[in-house]
Amino acid sequence: xxxxxxxxxxxxxGLSLSIIGMCVxxxxxxxxxxxxxxxxxxxxxxxxxxxxxxxxxPIYNEILGLTIVILFAWLLGFGATLAEPxxxxxxxxxxxxxxxxxxxxxxxxxxxxxxxxxxxLGVGKIVFGFDLATVLIPLYLLAVFLTYFSSEEFVNVxxxxxxxxxxxxxxxxxxxxxxxxxxxxxxTEGFGILSMAxxxxxxxxxxxxxxxQFSQKNKKKEG
Numbered sequence: 001x002x003x004x005x006x007x008x009x010x011x012x013x014g015l016s017l018s019i020i021g022m023c024v025x026x027x028x029x030x031x032x033x034x035x036x037x038x039x040x041x042x043x044x045x046x047x048x049x050x051x052x053x054x055x056x057x058p059i060y061n062e063i064l065g066l067t068i069v070i071l072f073a074w075l076l077g078f079g080a081t082l083a084e085p086x087x088x089x090x091x092x093x094x095x096x097x098x099x100x101x102x103x104x105x106x107x108x109x110x111x112x113x114x115x116x117x118x119x120x121l122g123v124g125k126i127v128f129g130f131d132l133a134t135v136l137i138p139l140y141l142l143a144v145f146l147t148y149f150s151s152e153e154f155v156n157v158x159x160x161x162x163x164x165x166x167x168x169x170x171x172x173x174x175x176x177x178x179x180x181x182x183x184x185x186x187x188t189e190g191f192g193i194l195s196m197a198x199x200x201x202x203x204x205x206x207x208x209x210x211x212x213q214f215s216q217k218n219k220k221k222e223g
Contacts, residue, residue, distance in 0.1 A: 045181065077118070081170060117204075121200070132196075155206070175193070
């Protein structure tokens with residue numbers, strides 16, 4: 001405890017920049033991502049139903065409008081997840097630990113695709129009002145089933161990948177969108193999207209891990 005920090009000036013400079021960066025980032029989340037998510041969630045229902053904020057709603061018929069809303073939610077989840085700093089770090093670590101068998105890009109797109117599908121399901125849950133447990137329980141049972149047949153390294157990566165959905169980019173954007181959408185369609189509550197977005201990347205990575213295991217076994221047989 002009494003020892004001095006090495007490179008005091010460099011350490012102080014780095015900490016100062018980190019604190020300033022976190023403050024600026026927090027301002028961006030509050031007035032940028034959060035506001036965008038809330039406005040998007042409030043405006044999206046105008047695609048398929050009449051809402052007070054739009055004089056021309058509904059813009060499309062119900063089926064086309066719902067398709068556009070769910071597709072928008074999917075693209076939003078995919079893009080927000082790829083922007084997560086934690087996912088990039090996780091991808092690099094996994095690529096090194098698996099000696100390149102599980103490439104960084106493969107992991108990033110698997111997790112992003114899983115989160116996107118989960119967010120799309122969560123939006124469907126808010127719009128259609130189905131019970132969350134009827135979807136979550138089978139998905140978790142499927143995840144346990146896939147875990148049983150997967151190797152330990154892929155299991156650890158898959159279940160850790162769910163933490164990406166609680167990152168600083170995805171959470172404010174998705175929560176704000178869910179609450180805005182829930183209020184617009186008069187849903188009982190706008191939560192549940194993140195729970196869906198947490199299990200789907202686990203399933204995606206476990207499935208990709210099984211594919212890699214199968215491919216490696218085939219290569220060994222051929223060799």
